[in-house]
Amino acid sequence: MKISSCLLFALLIPVAQAQQPAPDALVKSITEEVVAILKKDKDIQAGDTKKAADLIETKIVPHFNFIRMTRIAMGRNWRDASPEQQKILADEFKTLLVRTYSTALSNYRDQQIDYKPLRAKPEDAEVTVRSDVKPSGSSQPVSIDYEMEKTPNGWKVYDVKVGGVSLVTTYRDTFAAEVRERGVDGLIKSLAAKNRQPERSKAGKA
């Protein structure tokens, strides 16, 4: 069933587009590569978040559009930020997300990942790649959905939803409240302060 749907899908992709990996194939290959490293890397398993952050930085970050993610998290306030502020915001937001998910990676255990068939037309410029992750010791899978957009440099992720919770829009109200109370620079300061805090979790035991 799975193999046949893959074959069918492969046939439907026009040859002209084959030079850039399809969004679901891209997500799958990156995930498999990262998971293979995680399974071997004893340091990350033991809670070395610095090493986990390096892994995210080199393997995952290049496939994300952080400008767009920050724009969504900022909502209306994005337009009120100067280009300089926008750049700093995107950098700080990226640092925060990388830090956060390096903690998550050190919590990684053996998990089974299933990809759902892509519901998209070949000409679509934005697609959602859906997957289910089954944590060990729990019978209920958690969905992880990647919102992706087509760019000249290949498909880029601009949002990730874990169990329906967006990594990006969850920050909207916090960002809006900061900007309302302390302005865009206040938000930048808060993000920078958060990013300078020492990691709270040691060896994934927090």
Next chain:
Amino acid sequence: MAGAKRLCAALLLAGTLTGCATSGGNPADPLEPLNRVVFGFNDTADNAVIKPVAKAYRAVLPGIVRTGVSNFFSNLEDVWVSVNDVLQGKFQQGVDDFGRFLFNSTFGIAGIFDFASELGFQKHNEDFGQTLGSWGVGSGAYLVLPFLGPSTIRDGFGLLLDTRADLVFYIDGVPVHNSLYGTRAIGNRANLLDASSVIEEAALDKYAFVRDAWLQRRRHLVYDGDPPREREESDDEPTK
């Protein structure tokens, strides 16, 4: 427990009465000042007692035992899950979920093993709050319940019925009853230790982060994982 319930009822009432008093922030959270107080209280209780106990629980018991404990309680839930499936018009899922309960209760030795999942009968997440949502009842104001955590007016009412339908509720003998409640609560908290460490790392304002994540999560569950797209994209365009 009765005291906690009375408090919940009072808060629900407070929620409906002050529903229109706004205080900035998220429009779904008109009770923010009150909620922040309860959230702070819960957080303190969690740090002082619940989280340390959950950590000890995780440190002492091997994974296979913890899985057995959480499977046991999850199996008891499946009866109410299947009732909610039916109330939401998902009859096939209702039959499957009740089948899960029968199968795991017998072959899975009182639910300690979840063989039904291994046979491809996936566990579902349903409760009465979701059923109300599927009937078109809006979530109402966001509400943080003492000890129980994030909820909404609608889900708070759902929870009142959920506790009545809880099979543990009908097990005789107060000590057994209470130790089961306690074990379940600690087991659930232990399962969330990794997630809560991620939240600590992620959140600028933990209260707002938990609220906004939780509201999205409930919406996702009410729509069974396929909610209609939200307004978010309208603010996303740089030129407008």
